[in-house]
Amino acid sequence: MKLSPVQQQFILHWGEMGTRWGINRTVAQLHALLFLSPEPLPAETIAETLEVARSNVSTSLKELQGWGIVKLVHVMGDKRDRFESMKDVWEMFRVVLDERKKREIDPTLSMLHNCIAEAEKDGMTDKYTQERLGELLGFFETTTAWYGQIRQWPMSAVAKFVRMGDRARKLLGIGNG
């Protein structure tokens, strides 16, 4: 399988991008390749195309399946596993955000709850710290609640909302407008 220069550029950039957000480069590249591919690819092909070890592909595919954005599929007459990426971009990012929330934000929320509870009774943690932790918790609670709302909106609603711009805020009668 031969990649066009454009495909290469995209895959490389996506890999680079991944690392900046704490995702393994190869994992991200692999995802980019599958995302562009019209049909599900076998692991062997992926390894050749990306020029990485077969074993590395295996591990990365597990990772991507763990995130829920790549699925294993079979095609008639081929006993090899094939893999395809989720193709709906909006859905894909929703899945990733949900997963990161579960893995990272939720634990942070409980850490903060715990810290705040401890601080109240330990007699060693100053008021200022308690206030800061409280504000941080408030921030996370509000934003996750917010995300919880919006993630359910159909994509068309989001698009309209964006197009409304500041009128949305005024229509809802919120803020200082």
Add this chain to the structure above:
Amino acid sequence: MKLSPVQQQFILHWGEMGTRWGINRTVAQLHALLFLSPEPLPAETIAETLEVARSNVSTSLKELQGWGIVKLVHVMGDKRDRFESMKDVWEMFRVVLDERKKREIDPTLSMLHNCIAEAEKDGMTDKYTQERLGELLGFFETTTAWYGQIRQWPMSAVAKFVRMGDRARKLLGIGNG
């Protein structure tokens, strides 16, 4: 300077958190410490408290200043530099998001524009790839436009918006509600 167990827990967790989002552990810990501190701290104190090398503190502070969430300040009668974190959580996250947009999303947008333009004339990139890239670009453009809107809302507006829940969508007459 002695940290309470609660403060330690928070700082450690924040450092851990940072690494998952592509931010150096020490940088994140340092930020956590400054965030909790009622007054600006000199580098020396930070190094002692966090038990890291003085030089490491210096580099990390530069990094945090680069992100725009830590500032150098002076206090009367002390010639040492002191550092304080931005304290408004909402403002702080806005600054970080703005910065990440500038560093990561904007380059991705131009990469996508470029790829799409190239793909149209190179005759080597299949239609399917072009469609996928187009959808991805659409996604990034919509979400950045959206963020551009909301980042300007006062925090109170966001809070109200969240509390309205799905009523907001219905009130605006968007989506399939």
Add this chain to the structure above:
DNA sequence: CTTCAATTTCTGAATGTTCTGAAGCGACTG
């Protein structure tokens, strides 16, 4: 101009991560 404290820069060492090739496992085939 010298001294001294504070800070920054630099370099090699330590640590952490990512990757490969080899080995192993299981399923299918002749």
Add this chain to the structure above:
DNA sequence: CAGTCGCTTCAGAACATTCAGAAATTGAAG
């Protein structure tokens, strides 16, 4: 039941990041 194919696991090598301590720089005070 031996042979092949595909997949996964694993140990160590390669690579990248992070860090500490030494050296250099800055800048203020005398």
